[in-house]
Amino acid sequence: MTTLTVWIDGVGLLGPNLASWASAREVMSGAQAHVGSPTVLPPPARLPPAERRRAGAAVKLALAIADEAVAQAQIDPATLATVFTSSSGEGQNCHALCETLATPNPVVSPTRFTNSVHNAAAGCWHIAVASRAPSTSLCAFDGSFGAGLIEAVTLVRLGGAPLLLVASDSPYPEPLHSTRPLPDHFGIALLLSPVATERSLAAMTVTLVGADRAVSTCDDASLDALRRAIPAACGLPLLAALARPRAPRCLVLDYLPTMRLQVDLA
Amino acid sequence: MTPLAISTGTLVSALGGGRAATLAALQAQRTGLAPVRFENLPLPTWTGEVEGVDAVALPASLAEFNCRNNRLAWMGLQHDGFIDAVAVARARWGAARVGVFLGTSTSGLLHTEHAFRHRGPDGALPADYRYGPTQNTYSVAAFVARALGLAGPSWVVSTACSSSAKVFGNAARLIAAGLIDAAVVGGVDSLCLTTLYGFNSLELLSSDICRPWDETRNGLSIGEAAAFALVERESDAPQGWLLGVGESNDGYHMSTPHPEGAGAIAAMRGALAEAGLQPADIDYINLHGTATPSNDAAEDRAVASVFGNGTPASSTKGATGHTLGAAGGVEALIALLAIEHGLMPAGLNVQQRDPALHLNYLLANRAAPVRCVLSNSFGFGGSNASLVLGAPR
Numbered sequence: 001m002t003t004l005t006v007w008i009d010g011v012g013l014l015g016p017n018l019a020s021w022a023s024a025r026e027v028m029s030g031a032q033a034h035v036g037s038p039t040v041l042p043p044p045a046r047l048p049p050a051e052r053r054r055a056g057a058a059v060k061l062a063l064a065i066a067d068e069a070v071a072q073a074q075i076d077p078a079t080l081a082t083v084f085t086s087s088s089g090e091g092q093n094c095h096a097l098c099e100t101l102a103t104p105n106p107v108v109s110p111t112r113f114t115n116s117v118h119n120a121a122a123g124c125w126h127i128a129v130a131s132r133a134p135s136t137s138l139c140a141f142d143g144s145f146g147a148g149l150i151e152a153v154t155l156v157r158l159g160g161a162p163l164l165l166v167a168s169d170s171p172y173p174e175p176l177h178s179t180r181p182l183p184d185h186f187g188i189a190l191l192l193s194p195v196a197t198e199r200s201l202a203a204m205t206v207t208l209v210g211a212d213r214a215v216s217t218c219d220d221a222s223l224d225a226l227r228r229a230i231p232a233a234c235g236l237p238l239l240a241a242l243a244r245p246r247a248p249r250c251l252v253l254d255y256l257p258t259m260r261l262q263v264d265l266a
Numbered sequence: 267m268t269p270l271a272i273s274t275g276t277l278v279s280a281l282g283g284g285r286a287a288t289l290a291a292l293q294a295q296r297t298g299l300a301p302v303r304f305e306n307l308p309l310p311t312w313t314g315e316v317e318g319v320d321a322v323a324l325p326a327s328l329a330e331f332n333c334r335n336n337r338l339a340w341m342g343l344q345h346d347g348f349i350d351a352v353a354v355a356r357a358r359w360g361a362a363r364v365g366v367f368l369g370t371s372t373s374g375l376l377h378t379e380h381a382f383r384h385r386g387p388d389g390a391l392p393a394d395y396r397y398g399p400t401q402n403t404y405s406v407a408a409f410v411a412r413a414l415g416l417a418g419p420s421w422v423v424s425t426a427c428s429s430s431a432k433v434f435g436n437a438a439r440l441i442a443a444g445l446i447d448a449a450v451v452g453g454v455d456s457l458c459l460t461t462l463y464g465f466n467s468l469e470l471l472s473s474d475i476c477r478p479w480d481e482t483r484n485g486l487s488i489g490e491a492a493a494f495a496l497v498e499r500e501s502d503a504p505q506g507w508l509l510g511v512g513e514s515n516d517g518y519h520m521s522t523p524h525p526e527g528a529g530a531i532a533a534m535r536g537a538l539a540e541a542g543l544q545p546a547d548i549d550y551i552n553l554h555g556t557a558t559p560s561n562d563a564a565e566d567r568a569v570a571s572v573f574g575n576g577t578p579a580s581s582t583k584g585a586t587g588h589t590l591g592a593a594g595g596v597e598a599l600i601a602l603l604a605i606e607h608g609l610m611p612a613g614l615n616v617q618q619r620d621p622a623l624h625l626n627y628l629l630a631n632r633a634a635p636v637r638c639v640l641s642n643s644f645g646f647g648g649s650n651a652s653l654v655l656g657a658p659r
Contacts, residue, residue, distance in 0.1 A: 002443040089403065089424075094378075101459040102382040105308075113464030114521045114646060117371065118403055118424030123647025126517040132529050134513035134536075135649065136432055139403035140421040147421035154439045175390050176378070179397040208419065208445055210362075258362065258417040 004153045004207070007200040009162070010073030010191030012065030013239060015039055015226060016184045020068055021239070027220070028243035034222040039185040046128040054111055055124065057185060058090040058170045062121035063128065065189035066166050073191040073199050075162060077129035081155060082164045084122040085138040085148030087231040088180065090115060091172035098176075121166070144169070145188070145234040146255030149263075153206045156192045165190045167232040186230045188239065201242055207262040209252065215260060216251040241265055267540045269656065270438045270508040271501035273355070275452075276346035277599045278338070279491035279586045280314030284345030289603050292611045295631060297585050299475050299487050304457045309466055310473040314489025314587025315457060316341065331409040333374030333400040335456040339410055342454065342492025351496055352414045352450060359447040359498075366411040366420035367436040369429025369453035371591035371645075373422070374400035376458035406454045410494075418446050424591065426645030427554070428513075429453055430493065431594025431653050435511035437497045452494035453595035461488055461590060468521060476557035476588070478581035478613050479566075479627045481620040483557040489587020493595030506602045509543065509638070509654040512536025516648030523561055523644060527568025530554075530642065533650035534572045537640060541654040545573045548654070549634070550610045552597045552641040553625075555581020556588050565642065566623040580628040584614030594643035594651060601639035601655045608635050 013021040013028075017037040026032040041060040044052055046067065055063075062084060070077045088094075093116040100106045117123070119137035126135055140147035145167045152165040168187030172180055193200065216237040218224040223240070226233045234254045241251060242265070251263045276284060280298025281291035291298065302313045322337040343349055356364055377400040381391045399405050407420045419440060423429045430453020437449035465471045465488065472485035497508065513536065516529035523530070538545065551573065554565055562581075569579065582600050589596050604610060610632040619627065641653045 004443060004445075085421075087402070087404075094375075097460050097464070098375075098379055098382040101379050101463060102385075106459070106463055108460075108463040108467040110464070110467040110521075113460065113467055116460065116464070117426045117646045119426060119645070119647040119649055120520070122425070123515075123520050123649070126515040126648060127519065129517070131517045132515050132532055135425075135515050136423055136513070137425050137647075137649075138421045139424055141398055141402050141404040141408065143421075144404070147419070150419055150440070150445070151421070151436065154443050154445070158439055158442055175385060176397065179391060179395060180402075256420065259419060 002157055003205060004157050005203055005205040006153050006156045007193040007196050008190055008202050008204055009193045009197055009199040010069035012068035012189030014061060014065050015186040025243050028240050030219055030244060034220045036222055041185060056090045056092050056115060059121045059124050061168045061170055061185050061187045062166050063125055065168060065187040066125055066164055069164060069189035069191040075191060078131045079133055080131060080162060080164050081133040082122060082125065082135040083148050083152045084166045085144045087139060087141055087144040087169050089118045090120055091170055095173045095176060142231050143255040144231045146253060146261050149206060149261060152192055156194050160194050162191065162193045165192060167235060169230050169232040183229050186226060186233050188232055188235045203266045205264040209260050209262045211258055211260055213252045213260050215254045238263055267438055267510060270441065270497050271504035272506045272508055273496045273498050273501040273504055274346065274348060274351045275495035275599050275602060276342060276348040277491060277493035277596055278316055278342040279589060279596055280316055280489050281586055283341060285603060289607060291585060292609060295612050295614060297614050299587050307462060309462055311471045312475045312487040313457060314487060316490050328413055330396060331399045331405060333377035335374045335406055335454055336409045338456045338490060339406050339454045339492045342494060343413065348494060355448045355496055355498060356415060361415055361417040363418055363447045364416045365418040365437060365440055365446045365449035366407050366416055367433040367449055367451050368407045368410060369423045369433050369591045369594060370406050370455050371424060371426050371429060372455060372458050372461055373403045374405055375460055377401055379459045410450060414450060425649040426647055427590050427593055428643040428645040428649040428651040429591040429594065431643035431651035432513060434508050434653055435513060438508060438511060441499050448498040450494055450496055453592035454492040455589055455591040456490045470558050472557060475615050476584055477615040478555040478557040478584055479562055479620055479623055480616045481618045483559060483562060485558050486556045487587045489589040491586060491589035491592040491596045493592055493599050504658055506605055506658060507656045509656045510537040510541030512652040514650045518648055521646050523564040525564055527564040529648055529650045530565060530568035530644055531571055533652040534640060537652040537654045543638065543654060548577055548638050548640045549636045550604055550639050551577055551579035552601055552639060553579050553581040554642040554644045555583055562623060566625050569625055575624045576626055578610050578628050578632060579625045580611055580613035582611055597641045598653055598655060601641050604639055605636045605657045608633055610634060610636060
């Protein structure tokens with residue numbers, strides 16, 4: 001069995017009152033309480049102006065956290081493989097298409113259709129950074145963060161090259177929101193390296209464990225509410241541990257009803 | 267990579283259910299495409315619709331998953347002794363050591379499209395609408411895992427039309443890393459309004475039957491299919507082997523392939539490198555071949571730059587239609603049939619071969635030994651995947 005150890009060289013974070021990993025360190029470390037306020041999505045500076053206008057919330061969210069993680073690791077994104085994972089993709093596009101398609105003679109926007117694919121954020125990122133490196137886009141409903149983490153660490157370990165993991169979720173508008181109530185936009189990006197570098201924040205070893213293991217929670221009640229409500233936020237206990245050197249180094253993250261992920265930091 | 271045993275596989279498409287029906291249609295050079303009947307849509311196009319999907323009744327224990335995509339998945343599972351073969355693998359390795367990695371582009375979206383036609387006065391969706399087990403992109407993997415009693419890692423790859431080629435790589439890596447011993451891989455995509463109207467809006471649908479590599483080709487015919495393969499760390503009598511997976515991005519445009527096929531070239535070379543093979547080792551290439559003017563032109567150049575123009579090649583989308591997120595899985599199963607039966611299937615519907623395209627494109631079936639096949643799958647967002655599949659050894 002391969003020991004799935006990788007090094008975390010960069011982190012991106014965006015969520016309710018969490019403008020970035022860099023600015024949220026006090027909250028993530030527990031020095032400050034988290035107070036929720038709506039997520040602010042920055043314009044995707046990497047995209048050309050026309051694409052920037054067309055970019056939906058899911059693309060803005062994914063590109064913002066990807067950028068932060070890459071900048072922190074000081075790595076060239078043009079050669080970087082990527083794993084994108086999301087429980088829902090671009091909800092606003094899906095909503096608009098379903099509304100249009102419920103009318104008698106629907107006229108679908110080709111731009112909306114093109115950007116409705118689950119891999120729209122990955123496609124935009126690779127176009128923006130001119131990267132031909134491999135990329136995938138995953139979904140495992142509430143376990144999407146775990147799916148992305150397994151795929152990412154496996155690729156890094158077997159491929160021997162750094163990789164960018166982008167886990168993000170955006171809410172649907174009504175009426176789908178009532179059936180899938182994601183409260184806000186939230187995303188975590190991790191730049192993972194196969195070897196320790198001078199940028200490394202920690203070594204991380206991922207192991208599959210049974211669903212009988214208790215999932216780690218966030219000490220901060222508001223952060224823990226996010227963790228329970230948004231699939232991408234399943235990674236919050238990992239970020240809290242990275243922000244607090246003396247926090248528990250062995251975590252259990254949620255994945256599937258049948259399976260969880262043990263994450264050991266060193 | 268270490269070759270990965272493909273123990274068995276099955277599929278359902280417009281060509282019929284199971285490997286034998288698929289083989290018979292390929293041998294007869296029969297298309298499954300017909301002018302669109304689905305939902306009586308007023309679109310001038312042809313589709314590869316699977317007969318009888320709406321008549322499928324899921325078992326009561328799986329009722330929450332009921333939508334066209336999961337009904338199609340259920341149809342697909344019923345052929346070729348697939349369920350029994352998975353049960354044997356589950357007993358051998360343990361349910362938690364068998365993963366499920368499937369590709370889809372639109373999942374159960376049709377279920378939501380219908381629900382939007384029946385919104386209440388307050389705008390709400392019908393009370394019996396369920397999002398997670400139907401529309402969510404993961405639903406088909408959750409459904410198949412539940413139906414087959416599997417408890418290993420699972421997810422859906424949704425990278426448009428390369429999705430169900432890429433899942434073979436997921437299984438190979440997780441087996442190589444020791445996380446699992448076997449996996450059910452494949453893809454399921456079903457007809458829905460979003461793809462039909464969406465491709466129509468991009469002017470990528472052919473008003474006629476799709477004609478890959480034809481001079482007058484003017485777009486694709488959308489199909490639907492479910493395709494599954496069981497891959498295992500060890501297998502007593504494998505039907506074939508996964509020898510290499512190559513993946514890349516174009517990094518060029520969301521819906522138009524790179525004109526020189528730069529990403530496609532990287533994917534094909536990556537697959538050959540993983541397989542430890544030279545281009546001359548490939549006996550037959552199953553092309554992505556959607557029949558859009560730009561895809562076939564770019565793919566022709568890309569394949570030629572890796573293989574030259576000699577290797578026999580064809581697109582089977584003239585038979586099945588473009589089954590989108592299921593295409594990689596369907597064409598992997600067709601590659602295995604080609605290997606097993608020494609059949610290089612013709613590219614159908616060509617009236618006038620495009621003189622600007624130079625590959626050795628097969629206009630009629632060819633009977634010849636097939637040891638190794640390369641299968642291409644390229645998708646929106648510039649996502650490319652190539653598989654190399656090989657004969658039993």
